[in-house]
Amino acid sequence: MSRIVALDTTDIRFPTSLSLDGSDAMNPDPDYSAAYVIVRTDAEDGVDGHAFVFTIGRGNDVQVAAIDALAGHLVGREIEPLLDDMGGTFRDIIGDSQLRWLGPEKGVMHMAIGAVINALWDIKAKRAGLPLWQLLARMTPEELVDLVDFRYLTNALTRDDALEILRAAEPGRAERERELLATGYPGYTTSPGWLGYSDEKLERLAREAMADGFTQIKLKVGADLDDDIRRFRKAREVCGPDFPIAIDANQRWEVSEAIEWVTALAEFHPAWIEEPTSPDDVLGHAEIARGIAPIRVATGEHAQNRVIFKQLLQAEAISVMQIDAVRVAGVNENIANLLLAAKFGVPVCPHAGGVGLCEAVQHLSMFDFVAVTGTREGRMIEFVDHLHEHFVIPTDIRGGSYMAPTAAGSGMEMKAESIAAYTWTGRHVGV
Numbered sequence: 424m425s426r427i428v429a430l431d432t433t434d435i436r437f438p439t440s441l442s443l444d445g446s447d448a449m450n451p452d453p454d455y456s457a458a459y460v461i462v463r464t465d466a467e468d469g470v471d472g473h474a475f476v477f478t479i480g481r482g483n484d485v486q487v488a489a490i491d492a493l494a495g496h497l498v499g500r501e502i503e504p505l506l507d508d509m510g511g512t513f514r515d516i517i518g519d520s521q522l523r524w525l526g527p528e529k530g531v532m533h534m535a536i537g538a539v540i541n542a543l544w545d546i547k548a549k550r551a552g553l554p555l556w557q558l559l560a561r562m563t564p565e566e567l568v569d570l571v572d573f574r575y576l577t578n579a580l581t582r583d584d585a586l587e588i589l590r591a592a593e594p595g596r597a598e599r600e601r602e603l604l605a606t607g608y609p610g611y612t613t614s615p616g617w618l619g620y621s622d623e624k625l626e627r628l629a630r631e632a633m634a635d636g637f638t639q640i641k642l643k644v645g646a647d648l649d650d651d652i653r654r655f656r657k658a659r660e661v662c663g664p665d666f667p668i669a670i671d672a673n674q675r676w677e678v679s680e681a682i683e684w685v686t687a688l689a690e691f692h693p694a695w696i697e698e699p700t701s702p703d704d705v706l707g708h709a710e711i712a713r714g715i716a717p718i719r720v721a722t723g724e725h726a727q728n729r730v731i732f733k734q735l736l737q738a739e740a741i742s743v744m745q746i747d748a749v750r751v752a753g754v755n756e757n758i759a760n761l762l763l764a765a766k767f768g769v770p771v772c773p774h775a776g777g778v779g780l781c782e783a784v785q786h787l788s789m790f791d792f793v794a795v796t797g798t799r800e801g802r803m804i805e806f807v808d809h810l811h812e813h814f815v816i817p818t819d820i821r822g823g824s825y826m827a828p829t830a831a832g833s834g835m836e837m838k839a840e841s842i843a844a845y846t847w848t849g850r851h852v853g854v
């Protein structure tokens with residue numbers, strides 16, 4: 424038996440606003456940041472659990488404080504019973520009624536819970552000697568459903584529904600694992616499309632993305648329609664008529680405005696419109712979906728919990744579901760989200776980019792392929808090519824695909840020297 428001896432948090436910020444990397448219609452100057460947590464134990468193996476919440480700068484200190492507020496749930500406790508029953512551990516922390524009051528199950532506190540849950544999964548995977556995707560994909564259907572909190576889901580997804588989905592995918596698991604290790608999981612890239620980039624940079628990066636083998640690119644839109652038309656036309660010229668190009672408004676529009684704006688861009692055949700309006704507006708998304716069909720609506724990077732995903736699916740508001748590894752309460756809630764998508768037959772194309780999101784979320788898509796939906800058809804993981812060098816196990820992209828990680832853990836561990844170099848001191852490194 425070993426005990427959790429510390430929950431160490433760090434406020435880490437990268438000065439990405441200086442190069443306009445990550446700039447979009449709602450977020451003109453993001454500083455990619457991580458509210459970072461290390462769960463330490465007194466075990467002789469020396470294995471620590473690493474995880475983080477992604478933020479874009481100011482507010483990271485609030486997020487760190489929220490993670491600190493969870494120390495009482497973990498420090499001093501024996502870790503093996505927590506790891507052996509991750510479903511129970513999840514429900515225990517989620518159920519802290521005084522902290523739950525701040526949500527319930529949404530926002531800063533919910534994301535903080537996600538960080539500690541993900542840190543525990545990191546320890547569990549490292550102790551098992553497996554990458555997270557493989558650890559999950561080798562659990563039995565019964566063990567997997569025990570991880571999920573079905574509260575508020577049962578009018579759309581029951582435990583029996585989930586078991587049926589997971590059992591149906593059981594026979595081909597070993598073969599799909601081999602396939603995944605050999606060929607990886609498709610990626611698409613947002614690198615060409617940041618709003619702050621010049622047309623020349625957009626064209627160059629779009630050309631590079633195609634040459635690199637990515638299956639889709641994405642452009643940020645929503646600040647100025649004439650600019651969007653010009654940029655989309657240039658991207659189409661570079662990529663040709665058939666290459667998938669998605670667009671992303673980052674919540675910029677009113678519902679009717681979204682329908683008008685996307686209709687004005689329809690001649691360029693967007694593969695989907697992402698986050699057209701408020702992430703909480705389920706019925707608004709449904710209205711947009713009806714208004715712009717057959718153009719697909721995608722959202723989810725700001726969907727605060729499984730209940731919002733359930734409603735988006737029930738209302739036929741989305742045709743593409745975009746889970747995020749660190750927006751909800753960690754691996755457990757994202758397994759619920761994957762099962763919901765599978766139940767409704769909607770493909771999951773995760774949100775990534777930021778700092779560490781690619782490293783983290785690939786495990787969930789890979790688990791989905793091996794043990795949930797059994798398919799990569801119509802599915803891909805977002806990829807943005809920066810800040811990967813700060814991670815102990817950086818993404819390995821080949822031919823536009825994410826190669827399956829084989830190192831043990833959840834992939835969220837940042838290099839110690841990067842943590843030290845980018846720990847926030849009130850001003851940016853080198854500025």
Ligand SMILES: [Mg+2]
Nearest residue numbers: 671697698724
């Ligand atoms: Mg987006």
